[in-house]
Amino acid sequence: MPCSLLANTTTHEYFLDNGLKLIVKQDHRSPVVIQQIWYKVGSMDEVNGKTGVAHALEHMMFKGTVKVPAGEFSRRIAAAGGVENAFTGTDYTAYFQQLHKQHLPMAMELESDRMRNLVLTEEEFSKEIQVVMEERRLRTDDQAHSLLFEKMMATAFQTHPYRRPIIGWMNDLEQMRVSDHQEWYDKWYAPSNAVLVIVGDVKPAEVLAFAQKYYGNIKPSSVPDLAERNPQTEPPQVGIKRLWVKAPAELPYLLMGYKVPTLKDSQNDWEPYALEILEGVLDGNASARLNKTLVRETHMAVSAGAGYNAIARGPGMFYLDATPSQGKTIEELEQSIRLEIDKIIQSGITEQELSRVKAQVIASHVYQLDSISAQAMQIGRLESAGFSQQDEAVILEKIKAVETEQVREVAKKYLTDDVLTVAVLDPQPLDKNSPANKSINLRH
Structure with missing residues (x-):
């Protein structure tokens, strides 16, 4: 039984x-x-x-x-x-x-x-x-x-x-x-x-x-x-990696990825929670740093964002991406992003920013309860990564306990060139007869 x-x-x-x-x-x-x-x-x-x-x-x-x-x-x-x-x-x-x-x-x-x-x-x-x-x-x-x-x-x-x-x-x-x-x-x-x-x-x-x-x-x-299960262990990265990709597109695009840890022990880890807050400080709404500075104030980018997923079986990546504004170069855009990261490493984040991101996390959790699909997805994602659905409450409390100095610490420790990969899209002329314009039913 x-x-x-x-x-x-x-x-x-x-x-x-x-x-x-x-x-x-x-x-x-x-x-x-x-x-x-x-x-x-x-x-x-x-x-x-x-x-x-x-x-x-x-x-x-x-x-x-x-x-x-x-x-x-x-x-x-x-x-x-x-x-x-x-x-x-x-x-x-x-x-x-x-x-x-x-x-x-x-x-x-x-x-x-x-x-x-x-x-x-x-x-x-x-x-x-x-x-x-x-x-x-x-x-x-x-x-x-x-x-x-x-x-x-x-x-x-x-x-x-x-x-x-x-x-x-x-x-x-x-x-x-x-x-x-x-x-x-x-x-x-x-x-x-x-x-x-x-x-x-x-x-x-x-x-x-x-x-x-x-x-x-x-x-x-x-x-x-x-x-x-023993997938191949990733050896330490020992320096920045760069690549350029040529593809049909209207605008250039910058993607930066830093190797960072994912959650392994929901009760005792703290760095993944601080990285979640860091993502929210950089991205999330109009007052987030990347949007506020790069898009609205300096007009360096038409869009800019950050991404991080703490729940995974394998190693993590912290992503920063942006599309430069007309007349701005990829090199200028990368330097602007680096400047925003350096501000956090040098001066940290404010209590106001920390409170805003925590409020967003709590609100997202509440909104999730409105959907049975979202509730099931959260359970499945945790269980599939080796956690228990009971860890959801622990994770929420741990994020709420993150302090400003911890966010600065993870930025300083992990957002470094030694673990960075920079990918640049070099836009090529668009082909009006591209297969991308075709339609096909991809549903099962």
């Missing part, structure tokens, strides 16, 4: 005998429920020569089982008035359906069926891999900013699998075989490597009974735990 690990007024956790973790969160404001199944496997688990297989299999998961023919899964969900799709990341692959609560058993029956009963055929694969390759062309090869980001990651990371694109290298997609999908599916799609997240107008006991009925009879299989 499954064992309940946590039971509060809204969230319950269970483990089924086959290793599947079930998390149920109640939200009774409307008669709607979302089911998300998160597999703890993504592009970082791939090997050279077979990049893109995690995402390509995500497409194939909609191609049918013995009991449910190709297209029938989506048809049934749509007939029930629901929506469904899937997404692949570096650290996970996830599938979801959102629909009226009365149809949850049907959704669970469909999702559990394709966990181990997927039928992979050469016919369906040969058609779908062409869709994946076209998706790569449209969303990366023909999108200058996406292409720059891809090439920057391949330069910034020397050995870690984060250097490879989620969608895969085109040559790997061209060489991919249906047997690669079968091998990936057999290895990673198992109850013990999945987290089932149910959020909405439900009763935990009923959801548990449904999970036992539909998922409980799936045979367990051995999958390496996250802690047992």
Whole structure:
């Protein structure tokens, strides 16, 4: 019998005998429920020569089982008035359906069926891999900013699998075989490597009974735990890296990435929380430093921003990006950004800035509670990265406890040239007949 690990007024956790973790969160404001199944496997688990297989299999998961023919899964969900799709990341692959609560058993029956009963055929694969390759062309090869980001990651990371694109290298997609999908599916799609997240107008006991009925009879299989997987360790960077990418675009673009830590211990780490605050000081709204100084005051840039994600299985990157204003050069823009960073390193941030960013974090957390989808996403992201959904409250409190001096410390420690990669988009004339102007249905 499954064992309940946590039971509060809204969230319950269970483990089924086959290793599947079930998390149920109640939200009774409307008669709607979302089911998300998160597999703890993504592009970082791939090997050279077979990049893109995690995402390509995500497409194939909609191609049918013995009991449910190709297209029938989506048809049934749509007939029930629901929506469904899937997404692949570096650290996970996830599938979801959102629909009226009365149809949850049907959704669970469909999702559990394709966990181990997927039928992979050469016919369906040969058609779908062409869709994946076209998706790569449209969303990366023909999108200058996406292409720059891809090439920057391949330069910034020397050995870690984060250097490879989620969608895969085109040559790997061209060489991919249906047997690669079968091998990936057999290895990673198992109850013990999945987290089932149910959020909405439900009763935990009923959801548990449904999970036992539909998922409980799936045979367990051995999958390496996250802690047992050993992706190549990234060697220390020992100096600035620079690259220039030529691609059709209207304007040049600057992307700077610093290697920084991600969260490993939610209770005892502090640097990732300070980096989250630093991101908010630099970006987030009109009063953030990059927008205020570079866009509104000096008119050095038409846009400028920062990005950082503390929740990841692998190493982190702190991003700064900007598009120069007419008459301004990339070199001038980079120096202006460096000046803003140096101001923080030398003088720190103000208590007013710190309070503003903390208020934004709290507001974002509150707004998230308005959406069952956002609630489920937060749970799934934490669980897939090796954390517990219970860490969400800890993370929020730790961010609220960050002090101004800690923000200055992480800026001084990590925003240095030794761990910096600078990527510049050199705009080329736009081709009006570019394939980017074509349309194709990339939905599964």
